[in-house]
Amino acid sequence: MLTLSDISVRIAGRLLIDQSTVQIAPGARVGFIGRNGAGKSTLFNAIRGELATETGRITMPPRWRVGSLAQEAPNGPETLLEVVLKADLERDALLREAETAHDPHRIADIQTRLVDIDAHSAPARAAAILSGLGFSAADQAHSCSEFSGGWRMRVALAATLFAAPDLLLLDEPTNYLDLEGTLWLEDHLANYPRTVIVISHDRDLLDTSVNEILHLDRGRLVHFRGAYSAYAEFRANKEALDAKNAKREEARRKHLQEFVDRFKAKASKARQAQSRVKMLEKMKPVARLVSDDVPDIVFPAPEKILSPPILAADNVSIGYDPKHPVLRHVTLRIDTEDRIALLGANGNGKSTLVKLLADRLTPFSGSVTRADKLSVAYFAQHQLDELNEDGSPYDHIRRLMPDAPESKIRARAGAIGFSGKAADTLVRSLSGGEKARLLLGLATFYGPNMIILDEPTNHLDIDSRAALAEAINDFPGAVIMVSHDRYLIDACADQLWVVADHKVKPYDGDLDDYRRAVLSSRGARSGARDAKERSADSAAAKAARPKAEKRVPLKQKIAEAEAEIERITAIIAKIDAALALPDLFTRDPKQAAQLSTARANAQAALHKAEEQWLEASSA
Missing domain, CATH: 3.40.50.300 (P-loop containing nucleotide triphosphate hydrolases)
Known part of the structure; x- marks a missing residue:
């Protein structure tokens, strides 16, 4: 314990x-x-x-x-x-x-x-x-x-x-x-x-x-x-009860104090008044509820709501090498007020897709049509390092409002969660959550039509994550999100897109269905060695890979199995040498029994290693 x-x-x-x-x-x-x-x-x-x-x-x-x-x-x-x-x-x-x-x-x-x-x-x-x-x-x-x-x-x-x-x-x-x-x-x-x-x-x-x-x-x-x-339910009930008790206690204090103030000067009531004073001194204040409210997160609305679709891609191939595109034949459409969560393991192309949507990557083929005057805000965790450590939230906002009066800059700083002295705190002294809040405010400063959020919750606590979810739901434009936070996706997303096997396609199911598929493919409880079934299309994807790439894991398995066979064989030889001592069984039968058990276990492990070697060699 x-x-x-x-x-x-x-x-x-x-x-x-x-x-x-x-x-x-x-x-x-x-x-x-x-x-x-x-x-x-x-x-x-x-x-x-x-x-x-x-x-x-x-x-x-x-x-x-x-x-x-x-x-x-x-x-x-x-x-x-x-x-x-x-x-x-x-x-x-x-x-x-x-x-x-x-x-x-x-x-x-x-x-x-x-x-x-x-x-x-x-x-x-x-x-x-x-x-x-x-x-x-x-x-x-x-x-x-x-x-x-x-x-x-x-x-x-x-x-x-x-x-x-x-x-x-x-x-x-x-x-x-x-x-x-x-x-x-x-x-x-x-x-x-x-x-x-x-x-x-x-x-x-x-x-x-x-x-x-x-x-x-x-x-x-x-x-x-x-x-x-x-x-959370227990705490909410307790806080409500504490607030009620505090209110009742305050009323009792007020009543006692009024009695003291009214009668302390009267000789006939002096004793009672003194008694009330002692009661007031003995009363322990009820622990007041310290407000845990976090500042709201608000995304400014765009000046103009665009007609749908605000973005459409037709048969797009994109990546960093034209000979080996990360994503192929991408066809998609994004409308105003869409809430889309991108699913798929890291390395499958989510960041590449996000760069396409943010107009930071030019496709190799196909076409991308954007609505006139489409404004996109992009938030990514790596951008936290781009904040000026020696500047304050006020300084960052002033750069975006160079001609605005002091009062308006302060008001805007307060709107993104930095009121009063907090606006003058240096970035290097801010917590990770405060930096994330500042970056969210800066990224969406001009009221975008579409917001792209790449892992926005990493530094946010539970209440700030709830505030972010409310901000997303209140925003009148489109939101594309990449997140490991299921609560955020469940609370906000109305579409799930899977990025895998060089493709982007809608997911026909909810997050619970996706969770079961992921756990099944990764062998969460079976302890399966390979990740061959990481998605429904993995077999087709593997068939398209070069044969040499297929042989790499097999060669590794063969080498590992051979090393294991050699190691276990050496162990069995040592155990056999110990068991061969002429007086072992009469001198120390318990030790002999342990050695015999150890040899049987080692032999079983050797048999398993040999089977793995045969299986990999045959493949």
């Missing part, structure tokens, strides 16, 4: 957690929520022992392994599969020791422990996790250094999940994932066999993957057993 006993945590003089006590039972799956900057990540640091608490203590079973996502993405010559396998430190150490051990007793202990931790199935489990997070069998054989930072963070997440620590701490893990990876992770966490605490603002993850909520609210930790929707 993880126990936080009367802990207080202070950073730079600011009290983040104030004398809170919480007990997390083994096997609990906890969603950790709270406003950005409340101190959630700081508490993780304290649990890992990287930060001392001001008061109280944090305890857990001494043998518990604590795992969390590495701050830096892995980078090196090892393959993705090797990086993930090394995350299980015990297995890695035992396998290295097994190669040099000579003492029969130690050999038996090693092999028994390898059986206990299911070491022989580790490569298949690691491959299944990588596949679930979007890496094909061919990808898994490539070195880590070949991938971008975002993809390498997925590898770090895969390594953390594969290690399966007793206490798993995850801080916004979906920020590195697309919708498909998020759906797989939700399912994986829902079936995690040990204790997990995940910081998240994703409502669907908090409803499908956890069974408890931990809320850091105004410096206090509130522990609730149930999913997020149940907690």
